[in-house]
Amino acid sequence: MHLTEDDLVLHYYGELDAAASARAGEHLRECADCHASFTTLQRVLATVESAALVDLGEGFERTVWARLQPSLERPHKGWFSWFVLSPARLAWVGAIVFLVAGAFFAGRFSQSSTGPVIAGNDHAVTNGDTPGNSPSTNFREQVLLSDLGSHLDRSQMMLIELVSADPTDLVGFASERTRAGELAGDNRLYRQAALANGNTSLAAVLDDLEQVLMDVAATPDKVSAEDLNDVRRRIESKGLLLKVRVMSTDVQRRQKAQIRSRAGQSS
Amino acid sequence: MPQTDAATVALARDGDSEAFRALVERHSRAVYRLAHRMTGSAQDAEDVVQETFLKAYRQLSRFESRANFSTWLHRIAVNCSIDLIRSRPRREAGHDGADLDQLGGDERVQTTQASPERLMLSTEVQDRVMDAMSSLSVMERAAFALRHFEGQSIEEISQALGLKANATKHSIFRAVKKMRVALEPLVSAD
Numbered sequence: 001m002h003l004t005e006d007d008l009v010l011h012y013y014g015e016l017d018a019a020a021s022a023r024a025g026e027h028l029r030e031c032a033d034c035h036a037s038f039t040t041l042q043r044v045l046a047t048v049e050s051a052a053l054v055d056l057g058e059g060f061e062r063t064v065w066a067r068l069q070p071s072l073e074r075p076h077k078g079w080f081s082w083f084v085l086s087p088a089r090l091a092w093v094g095a096i097v098f099l100v101a102g103a104f105f106a107g108r109f110s111q112s113s114t115g116p117v118i119a120g121n122d123h124a125v126t127n128g129d130t131p132g133n134s135p136s137t138n139f140r141e142q143v144l145l146s147d148l149g150s151h152l153d154r155s156q157m158m159l160i161e162l163v164s165a166d167p168t169d170l171v172g173f174a175s176e177r178t179r180a181g182e183l184a185g186d187n188r189l190y191r192q193a194a195l196a197n198g199n200t201s202l203a204a205v206l207d208d209l210e211q212v213l214m215d216v217a218a219t220p221d222k223v224s225a226e227d228l229n230d231v232r233r234r235i236e237s238k239g240l241l242l243k244v245r246v247m248s249t250d251v252q253r254r255q256k257a258q259i260r261s262r263a264g265q266s267s
Numbered sequence: 268m269p270q271t272d273a274a275t276v277a278l279a280r281d282g283d284s285e286a287f288r289a290l291v292e293r294h295s296r297a298v299y300r301l302a303h304r305m306t307g308s309a310q311d312a313e314d315v316v317q318e319t320f321l322k323a324y325r326q327l328s329r330f331e332s333r334a335n336f337s338t339w340l341h342r343i344a345v346n347c348s349i350d351l352i353r354s355r356p357r358r359e360a361g362h363d364g365a366d367l368d369q370l371g372g373d374e375r376v377q378t379t380q381a382s383p384e385r386l387m388l389s390t391e392v393q394d395r396v397m398d399a400m401s402s403l404s405v406m407e408r409a410a411f412a413l414r415h416f417e418g419q420s421i422e423e424i425s426q427a428l429g430l431k432a433n434a435t436k437h438s439i440f441r442a443v444k445k446m447r448v449a450l451e452p453l454v455s456a457d
Contacts (some may be wrong), residue, residue, distance in 0.1 A: 010436075
């Protein structure tokens with residue numbers, strides 16, 4: 001009695017018990033028909049094994065990371081506790097919170113509050129206000145944070161697009177260049193404000209961001225894959241995407257705190 | 268960055284994002300291939316890759332350092348693929364997903380159109396294999412991928428897919444039969 005097709009499959013995958021497997025092996029040695037059928041099955045499945053591989057592009061890993069990274073920074077129950085309890089993370093976040101907060105509140109709440117701050121959506125530079133926690137001061141701080149948060153979000157989006165861009169399809173790069181130029185102009189004002197408040201660390205991060213934005217804004221009409229790779233290398237070597245993401249998250253958190261504070265005062 | 272996964276995982280656990288990035292770079296291709304084989308869709312495979320690494324990141328503290336990171340990661344990818352496959356009948360055909368083994372040809376994965384990946388598979392053999400794989404139902408494809416590419420036993424596959432052992436076996440039998448019908452003329456010509 002011949003082996004069925006199903007028996008051959010189970011034998012191939014080693015799913016028969018020891019006795020059945022021995023019987024199948026013995027039969028295959030004696031039966032030319034079953035042996036031929038089993039040989040064909042082996043060939044078919046070996047062909048599947050060798051051919052069913054998907055050829056992925058060179059930058060596949062980079063694209064995966066660019067898509068993944070923003071999600072990793074999002075606060076999440078479970079993961080968040082790991083985040084908070086990790087000393088390295090805690091120090092890093094603390095430093096960023098300090099930097100962001102310091103840039104806007106140090107000059108404002110100290111007695112020597114005379115440094116420039118950035119006010120309103122048009123980024124006009126004015127002198128510091130009267131120290132205190134008046135409604136008008138709170139409102140201005142809220143506007144400042146909103147403005148900075150929006151800038152960071154847009155910059156972050158741009159960085160993600162650059163990191164995940166397909167080097168073989170750079171047709172739409174002209175619009176990226178224009179956008180980078182606009183962001184670089186905004187960024188310069190934020191960096192100058194940070195410097196004027198003596199916050200050199202925040203200014204350094206914004207400086208790194210600005211250099212990348214300027215590089216993109218200065219790319220030629222026909223950008224090459226090599227140009228794009230240079231920009232990517234710069235973004236990655238400085239860990240810029242992560243830094244901008246963390247800053248953006250903290251600004252959002254501070255905005256919420258401001259809104260809660262205002263709501264508390266008015267009630 | 269350390270060469271071994273164990274050392275890199277230890278760094279990632281301490282909050283070193285570059286270490287986690289290194290793990291993503293080492294394993295994302297393999298995870299994608301597994302997901303693609305299981306789901307039969309490039310888009311779904313990309314989603315599975317994202318979900319897999321996100322879950323791995325969040326569960327990193329639960330990973331036992333003595334275990335093999337790649338095996339652990341693949342298990343997560345298999346689960347993510349299965350979740351996606353299970354949601355598919357509801358998504359695509361209003362099926363309640365209770366009897367997934369009954370899925371027929373109408374709900375086969377539609378990948379016969381030329382995708383960028385398929386265009387890269389230049390030889391006739393590769394095209395034929397892809398066509399044959401795309402002729403499998405979602406359950407046949409998942410069971411076959413786990414058995415053939417991942418080397419899981421029928422018992423393990425049954426547990427993973429929530430099927431009885433017999434149903435799993437028959438999914439694999441049907442899958443192999445279809446592969447054989449599609450590819451036998453090719454290998455016989457050798």
